[in-house]
Amino acid sequence: MLRASIEYQGNEADVSAVAGGAESEGNNPVVHGRELVAFAEAAVQGDPASLESARDALREVVGSAGLVDAAGVVANFQRMVRIADGAGIALDTSVGMLAEDLREDLGLDRFESAGRSGDLGPVQRALSPVLRRLAHFGFRMMGRRARKRSAVS
Amino acid sequence: MDYFDYSKRADPIRDDLVAAHRRTWEHIGVAGTWLNGVERVAIADETRRARGCALCAERKAALSPFAVAGEHDHAGVLAGPLVDVVHRVTTDAGRLTESWYKSVLSSGISAESYVEAVGVAVLVISVDAFHDAMGIPFEPLPEPKPGEPTRQRPAGARVEEGVAWVPVLGPSTCGPEDADLFAGLPPGPAPNVIRALSLVPSEVRAWHDLAAAQYLSARQMQDPVSPRAIDRAQIELLAGRVSALNECFY
Numbered sequence: 516m517l518r519a520s521i522e523y524q525g526n527e528a529d530v531s532a533v534a535g536g537a538e539s540e541g542n543n544p545v546v547h548g549r550e551l552v553a554f555a556e557a558a559v560q561g562d563p564a565s566l567e568s569a570r571d572a573l574r575e576v577v578g579s580a581g582l583v584d585a586a587g588v589v590a591n592f593q594r595m596v597r598i599a600d601g602a603g604i605a606l607d608t609s610v611g612m613l614a615e616d617l618r619e620d621l622g623l624d625r626f627e628s629a630g631r632s633g634d635l636g637p638v639q640r641a642l643s644p645v646l647r648r649l650a651h652f653g654f655r656m657m658g659r660r661a662r663k664r665s666a667v668s
Numbered sequence: 669m670d671y672f673d674y675s676k677r678a679d680p681i682r683d684d685l686v687a688a689h690r691r692t693w694e695h696i697g698v699a700g701t702w703l704n705g706v707e708r709v710a711i712a713d714e715t716r717r718a719r720g721c722a723l724c725a726e727r728k729a730a731l732s733p734f735a736v737a738g739e740h741d742h743a744g745v746l747a748g749p750l751v752d753v754v755h756r757v758t759t760d761a762g763r764l765t766e767s768w769y770k771s772v773l774s775s776g777i778s779a780e781s782y783v784e785a786v787g788v789a790v791l792v793i794s795v796d797a798f799h800d801a802m803g804i805p806f807e808p809l810p811e812p813k814p815g816e817p818t819r820q821r822p823a824g825a826r827v828e829e830g831v832a833w834v835p836v837l838g839p840s841t842c843g844p845e846d847a848d849l850f851a852g853l854p855p856g857p858a859p860n861v862i863r864a865l866s867l868v869p870s871e872v873r874a875w876h877d878l879a880a881a882q883y884l885s886a887r888q889m890q891d892p893v894s895p896r897a898i899d900r901a902q903i904e905l906l907a908g909r910v911s912a913l914n915e916c917f918y
Contacts, residue, residue, distance in 0.1 A: 516889075516904040545901045555909040558801045570803060579679040580897035586801035587685060587882035588898075588906040594794035595861065595907075596916035598875070600761035601786035602864035603769060603833030607857065657892060 547576045551585060558589045608639065671807055679802065688881035689798075689807070692791050695874045697810030700788070701820060702781045702868065705812030710745035711754050711785050712792040712809050717741055718758035725759075733763045749775035753782060754789050762915040769833045780821060780867055783834055787871025794878060822846055825867045837866035849873070852886035883907070 543549065550573045557569035574582045634640075672689045674681040696712055699705050718724050721741040727733040733756070742751045753772055756764060772782055792809075799806055824841035827834070839850045839858050846869045850858050865871045876886070883903070884895070894900040 516900075516907065543905075545905045546899070547902065548905055551898075551902055551905050552909050554801075555906050556913065558797065559910055559913040561800065563803075566800070567803060570801070574679070577898055577902075580682075581902075583679055583681055583685070583802070584896040584898050585902070585906055586798050588903050589801050589910050590794045590798035591879055591883035592907045592910040593797040593914070594790040594875070594878075596911055596914040597757050597761045597790045597793060598786065598864050599861055599916055600764050601757045601790070602783070602836075603764070603766055604860040604864050605830050605832070607860050609856065 547573070550576050554585055555589055558586070559593070669808075669811075671810065674804070677802070677804065681802075682881070685798075685881045688878050689795055692795055692874060692878050693807070693810040695870075696788055696791060698813045699815035699817050700784050700868070701870055702778065702784045702817050703788070704817055705815060707746065708784075708788050709809055709812040710743060711750070711788045713743055714740075714746060714751055714754040715758045715789050715792045716796070716806065716809075717743065718755040721755055721759070724755050727756075728760050733760050734765075734768065747777075749777050750781070750785060753777065753785055757786055757789050758793060766833045779834055783865055783867045784871055787865050787868055787875065791874060791878060794882065798882065822867065822869060831860050832864055834864070835867045836860075836863040837869070838863055842866070845869075849876075854890055 543552070545551065550569070554566075554569040554573045557566040560566075570582065573585060577585065671693050672686050674686055696708050697705055698708075700708055703711070718740070723736070723738040723740050726738070727736045730736045739748075740751050740755050742755075746754070749772060756768075769782075773779060777785075796806055798804075822837050822842060824843060825835040825837050826841070828836060828838075837846060837849065839847070839853075842849065846866070849866055849869055849872050850862065853859070853862065862872075865875065879885075880888075883889075888895055892900050894903060896903065
């Protein structure tokens with residue numbers, strides 16, 4: 516979803532901050548990405564002092580409403596991971612095909628929960644890059660059209 | 669008691685978030701499908717106790733969480749195996765295994781009670797995580813309401829290889845009474861995460877309700893334009909980083 520939303524905005528999708536964190540050397544194309552990642556990290560790690568400073572820094576750049584929305588998203592995904600792990604769900608095939616490259620790039624296979632999701636079959640593996648290119652093209656087109664529409668209006 | 673009065677907070681909290689938190693507390697306090705109100709509130713309480721539980725901390729630090737025996741710091745309301753479920757889901761969910769899940773079933777907890785316990789636990793964890801993130805003290809837990817569980821198991825729920833450990837429903841296996849669980853999704857197979865708790869449909873509904881306020885509704889998820897004060901890429905960056913820190917492959 517992150518890659519899709521970055522491509523929708525017309526930027527090159529570098530999602531390395533997801534795995535690398537606030538100090539990631541990759542180019543984080545998300546506006547205020549560093550503050551957002553630092554806030555997410557402090558919230559998960561739960562140290563009150565670093566959380567307070569991350570909260571202040573994020574509020575400074577996205578405002579109070581943005582901070583509340585960010586806290587909501589963090590809270591939601593503290594739940595989602597536990598639903599996935601508690602029910603022992605496997606990755607959907609379609610998501611696996613779209614994100615096959617990310618497994619390696621982000622080192623996701625090192626997670627114990629990766630064991631629940633089998634490898635793609637040869638046909639799925641062959642189709643995976645095609646599907647990704649189509650999705651990439653689709654998101655960029657959608658974004659371009661939306662930007663044109665908002666420029667006209 | 670009026671729960672979730674955020675009116676004195678420096679950062680204004682959206683009305684729909686306040687309302688969703690109140691509905692979540694109401695939902696936790698009443699009898700569910702397999703557990704009564706006392707058990708559900710006790711599960712909520714155990715999610716908070718797990719944060720300071722010495723056994724959970726020791727297991728978290730161990731190479732294998734199954735190599736460390738002991739007793740959790742618990743309130744004494746729930747049976748031991750159910751306490752263990754709640755504490756493990758709260759503190760080390762990424763290292764749960766199917767064989768552990770099967771041992772839970774062997775201990776006498778039904779798959780239905782297990783799913784409901786996970787459903788209740790994750791609601792509390794999520795509301796508490798919001799409070800943590802905003803620097804707001806935790807809300808007192810709801811008072812349990814009297815009543816009996818409905819014990820209505822969806823007829824079509826079954827274990828599906830390659831989907832989940834627990835029995836699940838899907839759009840083609842659910843009855844009309846549960847079709848709303850899959851409403852608003854794009855065409856194609858329903859995502860496994862949507863099906864995960866579907867053995868207890870009321871927990872899926874409670875989860876969707878809270879998610880629509882904290883994150884996005886199913887329809888909003890399909891729209892790359894954000895209805896929030898932060899844009900969609902910012903939302904997904906937060907989601908991705910939190911998931912990675914929790915070692916969530918999904």
